[in-house]
Amino acid sequence: xxxxxxxxxxxxxxxxxxxxxxxxxxxxxxxxxxxxxxxxxxxxxxxxxxxxxxxxxxxxxxxxxxxxxxxxxxxxxxxxxxxxxxxxxxxxxxxxxxxxxxxxxxxxxxxxxxxxxxxxxxxxxxxxxxxxxxxxxxxxxxxxxxxxxxxxxxxxxxxxxxxxxxxxx
Numbered sequence: 001x002x003x004x005x006x007x008x009x010x011x012x013x014x015x016x017x018x019x020x021x022x023x024x025x026x027x028x029x030x031x032x033x034x035x036x037x038x039x040x041x042x043x044x045x046x047x048x049x050x051x052x053x054x055x056x057x058x059x060x061x062x063x064x065x066x067x068x069x070x071x072x073x074x075x076x077x078x079x080x081x082x083x084x085x086x087x088x089x090x091x092x093x094x095x096x097x098x099x100x101x102x103x104x105x106x107x108x109x110x111x112x113x114x115x116x117x118x119x120x121x122x123x124x125x126x127x128x129x130x131x132x133x134x135x136x137x138x139x140x141x142x143x144x145x146x147x148x149x150x151x152x153x154x155x156x157x158x159x160x161x162x163x164x165x166x167x168x169x
Contacts (some may be wrong), residue, residue, distance in 0.1 A: 009037035033095050038160050041103035079162035112137045120144045127153045
């Protein structure tokens with residue numbers, strides 16, 4: 001069962017979640033400089049203060065009896081069906097490139113509007129002149145993205161997952 005930590009970068013106090021196999025896994029990644037803020041790319045990341053996750057009492061109804069609870073979608077959830085990959089030691093240059101890429105994405109998103117599931121519809125409307133062009137980002141399936149590209153509409157995946165505004169703390 002993975003552990004979810006609330007993390008924060010020291011430079012801008014951006015808060016985000018991190019999923020780890022264990023507390024030791026978090027410590028190893030931090031020591032190796034593998035943790036970076038997804039918003040600004042800062043490598044100065046630490047555990048933020050968070051409320052403890054307590055198990056339910058025996059007299060409380062189970063989730064199945066009460067109905068499912070709303071799930072908080074992590075930025076990169078681990079797959080329950082696949083074993084976790086072995087830790088990989090990245091060279092410092094690769095860590096630096098990833099951090100710079102995260103900063104570039106964060107800067108690009110500042111001038112882009114999140115449109116969520118209407119991304120495909122909005123991209124087509126702008127391409128065909130049905131609405132004013134602007135920089136947008138949102139969700140599309142691989143099949144939808146392929147269709148857009150085949151229509152001559154330029155799209156590109158974001159290198160790092162983002163938290164939609166409505167899901168952000």
